Amino acid sequence: xxxxxxxxxxxxxxxxxxxxxxxxxxxxxxxxxxxxxxxxxxxxxxxxxxxxxxxxxxxxxxxxxxxxxxxxxxxxxxxxxxxxxxxxxxxxxxxxxxxxxxxxxxxxxxxxxxxxxxxxxxxxxxxxxxxxxxxxxxxxxxxxxxxxxxxxxxxxxxxxxxxxxxxxxxxxxxxxxxxxxxxxxxxxxxxxxxxxxxxxxxxxxxxxxxxxxxxxxxxxxxxxxxxxxxxxxxxxxxxxxxxxxxxxxxxxxxxxxxxxxxxxxxxxxxxxxxxxxxxxxxxxxxxxxxxxxxxxxxxxxxxxxx
Amino acid sequence: xxxxxxxxxxxxxxxxxxxxxxxxxxxxxxxxxxxxxxxxxxxxxxxxxxxxxxxxxxxxxxxxxxxxxxxxxxxxxxxxxxxxxxxxxxxxxxxxxxxxxxxxxxxxxxxxxxxxxxxxxxxxxxxxxxxxxxxxxxxxxxxxxxxxxxxxxxxxxxxxxxxxxxxxxxxxxxxxxxxxxxxxxxxxxxxxxxxxxxxxxxxxxxxxxxxxxxxxxxxxxxxxxxxxxxxxxxxxxxxxxxxxxxxxxxxxxxxxxxxxxxxxxxxxxxxxxxxxxxxxxxxxxxxxxxxxxxxxxxxxxxxxxx
DNA sequence: TTAGTGCACAACTTTCGGTTGTGTGACTTC
DNA sequence: GAAGTCACACAACCGAAAGTTGTGCACTAA
Numbered sequence: 001x002x003x004x005x006x007x008x009x010x011x012x013x014x015x016x017x018x019x020x021x022x023x024x025x026x027x028x029x030x031x032x033x034x035x036x037x038x039x040x041x042x043x044x045x046x047x048x049x050x051x052x053x054x055x056x057x058x059x060x061x062x063x064x065x066x067x068x069x070x071x072x073x074x075x076x077x078x079x080x081x082x083x084x085x086x087x088x089x090x091x092x093x094x095x096x097x098x099x100x101x102x103x104x105x106x107x108x109x110x111x112x113x114x115x116x117x118x119x120x121x122x123x124x125x126x127x128x129x130x131x132x133x134x135x136x137x138x139x140x141x142x143x144x145x146x147x148x149x150x151x152x153x154x155x156x157x158x159x160x161x162x163x164x165x166x167x168x169x170x171x172x173x174x175x176x177x178x179x180x181x182x183x184x185x186x187x188x189x190x191x192x193x194x195x196x197x198x199x200x201x202x203x204x205x206x207x208x209x210x211x212x213x214x215x216x217x218x219x220x221x222x223x224x225x226x227x228x229x230x231x232x233x234x235x236x237x238x239x240x241x242x243x244x245x246x247x248x249x250x251x252x253x254x255x256x257x258x259x260x261x262x263x264x265x266x267x268x269x270x271x272x273x274x275x276x277x278x279x280x281x282x283x284x285x286x287x288x289x290x291x292x293x294x295x296x297x298x299x300x301x302x303x304x305x306x
Numbered sequence: 307x308x309x310x311x312x313x314x315x316x317x318x319x320x321x322x323x324x325x326x327x328x329x330x331x332x333x334x335x336x337x338x339x340x341x342x343x344x345x346x347x348x349x350x351x352x353x354x355x356x357x358x359x360x361x362x363x364x365x366x367x368x369x370x371x372x373x374x375x376x377x378x379x380x381x382x383x384x385x386x387x388x389x390x391x392x393x394x395x396x397x398x399x400x401x402x403x404x405x406x407x408x409x410x411x412x413x414x415x416x417x418x419x420x421x422x423x424x425x426x427x428x429x430x431x432x433x434x435x436x437x438x439x440x441x442x443x444x445x446x447x448x449x450x451x452x453x454x455x456x457x458x459x460x461x462x463x464x465x466x467x468x469x470x471x472x473x474x475x476x477x478x479x480x481x482x483x484x485x486x487x488x489x490x491x492x493x494x495x496x497x498x499x500x501x502x503x504x505x506x507x508x509x510x511x512x513x514x515x516x517x518x519x520x521x522x523x524x525x526x527x528x529x530x531x532x533x534x535x536x537x538x539x540x541x542x543x544x545x546x547x548x549x550x551x552x553x554x555x556x557x558x559x560x561x562x563x564x565x566x567x568x569x570x571x572x573x574x575x576x577x578x579x580x581x582x583x584x585x586x587x588x589x590x591x592x593x594x595x596x597x598x599x600x601x602x603x604x605x606x607x608x609x610x611x612x
Numbered sequence: 613t614t615a616g617t618g619c620a621c622a623a624c625t626t627t628c629g630g631t632t633g634t635g636t637g638a639c640t641t642c
Numbered sequence: 643g644a645a646g647t648c649a650c651a652c653a654a655c656c657g658a659a660a661g662t663t664g665t666g667c668a669c670t671a672a
C-alpha cells in the first residue's frame with residue numbers, strides 16, 4: 001500500500017523506489033503483486049511514468065485511509081505522545097455518553113478507551129502511566145486512594161429496574177426501593193471484591209433487598225434473554241444504557257424512587273500526569289458537571305460525591 | 307493484524323491458529339513479531355490462554371478498523387458488487403456537495419469518486435462498466451451521445467468572478483457580463499477539445515469576453531496566488547467551490563448577472579447498468595432537482611438542460 | 613536515427629515466515 | 643504433592659517470497 005501511494009504521489013516507479021530506498025525493480029514487483037492480488041490493473045505504464053487507471057483512482061483513497069489507520073494504530077501504543085487513554089467501568093454506561101460528548105467537543109484529542117477489571121489494577125495502571133484516567137466509584141471502603149492519585153466526581157449513573165413483560169412490577173410507572181423487598185434481583189457477573197460488589201452489598205444491607213450476584217456473566221444477551229423470559233427475575237441497569245434488543249421482546253425499564261439508587265462515577269488520574277488531553281478532559285468534566293444535585297438519590301456513604 | 311484480532315476473539319493462540327489454518331507456533335511468532343515492532347506487550351500469557359494488556363486493549367479497535375478499511379479497499383476494485391463509482395469533473399465543485407448530500411441520505415451505499423479527463427474517456431468508461439455514472443456537461447457540439455448512454459440534467463453550477471483585492475472590480479457587489487468585456491479573465495489548465503473549453507469558447511463568442519485559457523495548470527494554489535497578486539487578472543469559479551485560502555489574502559467573489567453564466571452538469575449512465583446504487587442515485591437527483599429555473603442564466607445552446 | 617528515459621523480465625540471493633520437534637511453567641486431578 | 647494436561651515459547655530446518663543485479667523493450671525527444 002505504501003508503495004502504491006508512493007508511486008501515485010511521485011508519478012513514476014523510479015522516484016517512488018528512491019523514496020522508499022529500494023530498487024525500481026522492487027517497486028515494479030510490488031505493484032505487479034498488488035495488481036495480481038486484486039486482479040485489476042492499477043496503473044497505465046507510459047514512457048514518462050505511471051498514471052492511475054480508473055480502478056486505481058477508486059482504490060487510492062482507500063489506500064491512503066489504510067495508511068492513516070495504520071499510523072494511528074502504531075501511535076496508540078507509542079510511548080510518549082500517544083492518545084489519551086481512559087478506562088471506563090463498562091461499555092454502554094452513562095460514561096460512554098459523556099466521553100462521546102467530550103470527543104465531539106474536542107475532536108482534535110485522540111482518544112482510546114479501555115476497560116479494566118478492578119480498582120486495584122486501575123490504580124496501578126494510573127500510577128504506572130499505562131492509562132491516563134479512569135471513571136470509577138471511589139473508593140472501596142477501608143482502602144483510601146494513594147497520595148499521588150487525585151479524583152473528582154464526574155457523574156451519577158441512575159439505576160433503573162429492568163423486567164420482563166410478565167414480571168409483577170412490569171406495569172408500574174415507577175417503584176420505590178421499599179417495594180423491591182422480596183423480589184429477586186439478578187446481577188450476574190459481579191466479581192466479589194470489586195466496587196460494584198461493594199455497592200450492591202451496601203444496597204442490600206440498607207434496604208433489605210434480595211440481590212443474587214452469583215453466577216458467571218454470559219454476556220448481556222443471555223442476561224436480557226433470561227430477564228425477558230423469567231417473571232420472577234429483574235435486574236438493575238443504568239438509565240442511559242442502550243439495549244440492543246428488539247422492542248417486541250417486551251422488556252420494561254422502571255424508574256426507582258425513594259431513594260433513587262445512583263452509581264457515582266469519579267474521574268481518577270495521577271497528579272503529575274503531563275498528558276495535555278487530561279487537563280482538557282478535566283476542564284470539560286468540570287463544565288459539564290455543574291449543578292450536581294444529590295437530593296432524593298442514594299449511594300453508599302463511602303463513595304466520594306463531589 | 308488479522309492474527310492479533312483472531313487471538314483476541316478466540317482468547318488463545320491455539321484456537322486462533324486453527325481458525326487461520328496455521329500452527330500455534332506460527333501464531334506465536336506473528337504476535338511476537340508484532341509486539342517487537344510495536345515495542346509493547348500486547349498479551350499477558352496465562353496457563354489458559356492469552357489476555358489483552360492495556361496496550362493491547364488500546365490497540366484492538368485500531369486493528370479492527372484496519373481490517374475493515376482493508377476489506378473496503380479490496381471491495382473498491384472487486385468486479386461484481388463493488389461500490390457505486392461516480393466520476394465528477396473536478397473536486398470541490400457543486401457536484402461534490404450534491405454527492406455529499408447523497409451520501410448523507412444513503413450512507414448504506416458505498417461510494418467511490420473518480421475524476422476522468424474528457425467526455426470521450428468518460429463515455430468509454432461508462433460503456434465498459436469501469437464507472438457507473440458521470441457528472442458532465444452534455445454534449446460537446448456535433449458529437450451526440452451513443453444510444454446506450456442516458457443522461458438527465460442534475461444541477462447548474464453558478465459561476466462567479468474571483469478577483470484579488472486590487473482588481474478594478476474588486477469593490478463591486480455584482481457585475482454584469484457586459485461589464486466584463488475588456489477585463490482579462492484567466493482560466494489556466496483548460497484542455498482544448500474538452501467540454502470546459504467548448505463552454506468558454508461559447509462564452510467568449512457570445513459576449514465578447516477576453517478569456518485566456520492557455521498555460522499549464524500549476525494547481526489551484528498557484529492560480530489563487532496569481533489572482534490575488536495581479537490587479538489586471540480575474541477568473542471564474544463555481545459559487546460553491548470552497549477555497550482553501552487564508553481570508554487575509556483578500557480574494558473577492560463577485561456574482562455575475564445579466565445573464566448569470568452557469569455550468570450545467572448532467573448525470574450520464576449506461577442504460578443497462580444494473581448497479582442498485584445507480585437507481586437510488588437517480589431517484590435522489592430527481593427529488594433534489596425539482597424546480598429547475600433557467601431564467602436569467604446562460605449556458606451554451608448545445609448543452610442539455612432538462 | 614539515435615540517445616535517453618522508464619518499466620518489465622530473468623537469474624540469482626537473501627530474508628522471512630512457516631513447520632516440526634521440544635521445552636517450560638501453570639493449573640488440574642487424584 | 644506428584645502426575646498429567648494445557649498452552650505458549652524456543653530452536654532447527656525448509657521453502658517461498660521479496661530483494662538485487664543485469665538486461666531488454668517500448669516509447670519520447672532531439
